[in-house]
Structure formats: C-alpha cells, structure tokens
Amino acid sequence: MTAKTRAEKMEETRVKLIAAGRKAFAHKGYADASMDELTASAGLTRGALYHNFGDKLGLLAAVVDEIDSAMAQKAKDAGDAAGGGWNGLMAEGRTYIELALDPEIQRIVLRDGPAFLGDPSNWPSQNRCLQATIATLGELADQGAIKSVDIEALARMLNGVALNAALWVATSDDPQATLHKAISAFECLASGVLVKQEHR
Amino acid sequence: MTAKTRAEKMEETRVKLIAAGRKAFAHKGYADASMDELTASAGLTRGALYHNFGDKLGLLAAVVDEIDSAMAQKAKDAGDAAGGGWNGLMAEGRTYIELALDPEIQRIVLRDGPAFLGDPSNWPSQNRCLQATIATLGELADQGAIKSVDIEALARMLNGVALNAALWVATSDDPQATLHKAISAFECLASGVLVKQEHR
C-alpha cells in the first residue's frame, strides 16, 4: 500500500478533532469543554486545533455543520421515500423532530449551536434545508394545493415549527412522550397551509 | 424626607446590576460579557455582583426573569384588548412577533436563556409568556373551537412560529414588507388548529 501523503494525514487529524469535538461538546457542553483535554483525547495538542480550525468556535462550526448536514440529508431521504409533495414535506418535518431524540444533537445543534454560532437560519446547512422546503412548496402552489401566501414565509415558518418542536423534545424530561405531542402539533399547524382541511 | 435605609440601598444596587446586565448581555452576549466591565459600568465591583446574585448565572437568571415577566404582561394585555378567544390569541401572536423584534429579547431570553439556563419551562419565571398562550388555548379547547391536540404543544409551536417570524423580520432588508408576509404566514399556520365546521 502507498505511504500516507501530507494532505491525507491532515485530513485524518481534522476527522479526529471533529470526532473528539462531538464527544466533548455533547458530554460537557461547548462552554465547559477544555480544548486541552479535547485535543489530548485525540492524541494531539491545541496547536493542531488552532492550525486547522482557527479557534474554538471554528471547531464548533465544523462539528455543527457535519451533524446538521447529516440531519438535513436524512430528512430529505425521508421526504423522497414518502413520495415528495405534501406527504414528503410532513415526513421531512417528522424526521427532523425525531432526530432531536439524540442527546448529541440536542446539546450541540439545538442548544449550544444557536447560542454560540448565532441564528441557525444563517448556517450553511440550514439554508440548504430551507431552499428544499421552498422548492417543494412551490410545486404544491402550482398545483393549487396550498393557500396563496408568500412561499418563502411559509417555508421559514414551517422550518421554525420543526426546529422549535425539536428543541422542545430535546429539553424535555420525557423525550419519548413529548415527541408524539410535538409531531401532532406540528402536523396540526402545518395543515393550516392546505386549501382543504383534513377530516377528523 | 427620610434617609436611605440599608435594604433600600441594596435594592438600588440590584436594580443597577440588572440594568447593566441587560445592556451587556444584549450587546455582547452572555458568554462574552465581562463581569468586571459590567459591574464597573454600574459604578460597582464584582463584589456586589457575587454578594447579590451568587454568580454570573444568577444575574442572567434575574435579568431573564425580569424581561420574561414584562413580555407576558404585554402579551396578555394585547390578548385582552382584542377581546380574548381566537382574536386574542392572534393578537398575542402578533405581539410576540413585535416583542421578539427587540434585539435585547432575542439575544437574552430567546437564545442565551435556553442555552445557559436550560429548558424555559423550568425557569423560576416559568416562561409566563407561554403560560398566557396556554391559558387562552385552554379556553378555546373548552369551547370546542380547536382540534384536540396537546395544549402545551400547540402553545409552544405557535410561539415558535412567532419567534421565527420575528427573527426573519429583524434580519430582513425591508422589515415592514417582511413583517406583513410573516404575520400572514403566522395566521395561515395558526388556522390549522381551528376546527372547520363546513367540512364535517
């Protein structure tokens, strides 16, 4: 086998640091995570950290982006599996909320992320997710399936509901029980954008 | 007039520190707010801070409690002025959106609060704004005007929509135009919780 090149080793340390970051940030929270301990647990020093990510926030941004991108991908897959359209949109939302059961996601993405990195709608991963929602809503609007309200506004509000639901589940004492309530409320509110109300 | 007693002076310093906390936390965020600078801006030292509030988190809790209480009062007033019921709920939502336009509220109560103090429903203030929404929804549920979904969940989702709307408006190029879109979208989603008699 071929010897490791320099770029390969650097990528290796980036992966190690992000992995260590996920563990430390999830377990102790961003504020209480020591970069000395974190880098040591990866067999490195803070030198590697500041060379690769600039500062502590840089590592958090990288960790959040990795996790949030994976979340968006899973949500999109669920939407496609549900056949797209309205059912797809609901499946995306439901999946996003269910992911909030993961303690790592709860702590890093839903709690510390907004506090230390700012408004989530400015995150690269969140913007991608928003564009996907806008596209789906656009199709539904062309079909006359939803009320004539500004598409971007609807997309932002829907994502806001899902994010808020996820946050609620994340901080709940009983995540499993809260999950069902959150999903029901999400679908209830979402039904408001449909032209035809569901019969119950 | 009577000379200032000791308890009166202490209350004065508490007021000064909370006021300084609101300014510093809103402008620099909780994490980057220096207690040295904060207390100095109030003409005091960190000694007063730790004597009155125990630690940095104690001051944040006091600040959040004060703001959260004021928010609840304004929302309730708006709801009452609209005559309660569904109109009152919509008025509360609009009020919440307008309140969340305040950068101080955005940063301290809506972002740093949950991150550093934990789940808002566990705050000493018990998130009074949310409680007001829950109370109104309870009335509507008794009247059979809304779908049978968990009241707390609905309240949280509605507030989540309002929060997201406010954040969007706040960062918009044209806040006035965006505000109308946001409120329309809010009312659109909110209508999802109403039962529609004509479809039964």
Added chain:
DNA sequence: TTAATTGACATACGCGATGTATGTGAATAT
C-alpha cells in the same frame, strides 16, 4: 450616647482556559 455587631460591598488572590508567538522535524521541491 457610645460601644458592639452585623452586613453590604471592595480588594486581593489562585486557578484554569483561550489565543498567540515561536520552535521543530518530517514531507516535498529543486
């Protein structure tokens, strides 16, 4: 009125963590 005591706040210190400046050795280029 005056001496004793309380307590609200200031001052001083230790500890830990971040960020930067500098050093080093292995991989790459000439």
Added chain:
DNA sequence: ATATTCACATACATCGCGTATGTCAATTAA
C-alpha cells in the same frame, strides 16, 4: 543532497471567574 515548506508541538501572555479576606457605614443594645 540541500533547501524549503508546513503541520503540529511547545512556551508564553492574558484574561475572566470564583473565593477568601478586609473595611467601613448602618443598625442594635447598653
């Protein structure tokens, strides 16, 4: 083979929190 780059380690400066201790005015008691 020598020079150079650069990924990372090491060493250092700084800053901010929390605590321990000091101080002086306001209260209390005689």
